[in-house]
Amino acid sequence: MANIQVLDPIITNKIAAGEVVERPSSIVKELVENSIDANASYIEVFIEESGMKSIKVIDDGDGILKEDASLLFERHATSKISSDYDLFSIRTMGFRGEALASISSVSRTIVKSFNESSAPFLIEMYGGEEVVREPAAERKGTEVIVLDLFFNTPARYKYVSSLTTEAGKIIDVMQKFSFNHPNISFKLTFDGKQRFRTKGNGNLKEIIADIYGINTARIALPVEAKSPDYSLTGYIIRPEMTRSNRNYINISINNRMIRDFRLTNSVIRAYHTLLAKDKYPIVILNVDMDPKIVDVNVHPAKTEVRISKIKELEALIEESIKKVLHGETLIPDSIEHT
């Protein structure tokens, strides 16, 4: 008799869910990423009770083939990469094939989809097991509904802090998507009330107005800079308008929202003396780079990255922001004359 056994997928998916779907906002992030990867031009997100009651994401993307329905909720099943070469040059938001497997193992998940080369279908999963599969209406694209989140993981259910904190995190994720994908129209609704919507006309300045308000957009300065490996674009907001936390420093890499304190710090260094104590700037920046020099496969949530020439990028960000701020002659003196 042996002691070691391979775990059942229902258990392994729940284990993975601990990392992939930490909280409602991580589910929103994964579902919207799937819609983006499916070439959607319109993505609508409906949230009830900060996601603990329901999360619904509707897109007008390519849809899912009915023939793929059985693999949809399998872990490590993906249409996005097929070789290790692909893994080291990722251009899609997803690639791990884990999100739907994880989400469906800790909730009731319903997927309705129609890909025009196949037939429309609906699948309902409950705690990792398929409970319904039937034909659905012909509407190009995909709709995913997540209910009863964490019903079978009581510790996680309790961990989800306050509904207000969760709502804030969902808003943050949706704002970052909007900045990173100006050609997609996003709409976010909480408990029946529209929170914001973007037009999807490609105009980043309009998106800043839709999200942070017209007064912020009015004092947005364009940034465009290049170094051998990186190309930086976006807007920085003049230092008259600041915030009391770093959440408004939006930096993405190849249109993927990331978290990197070194890059955030290079933005703060660039504003330097222009900021009052404990005040932080508002910036919306994207760095384009060859996907081969950035590793996004560091953590299941894909927000942590490893960049091979980080010093070059830190310098590019700091110098180009300084240049824009100087060009505006906003810098009082301390930097110029010391």
Ligand code: ADP
């Ligand atoms: P990944 O995104 O890493 O491939 P997921 O578990 O998030 O893994 O999704 C599994 C697969 O389901 C995707 O590879 C894709 O083929 C399909 N899929 C999921 N959501 C959508 C969607 N909104 N539109 C089209 N296809 C989707």
Ligand code: MG
């Ligand atoms: Mg995905």
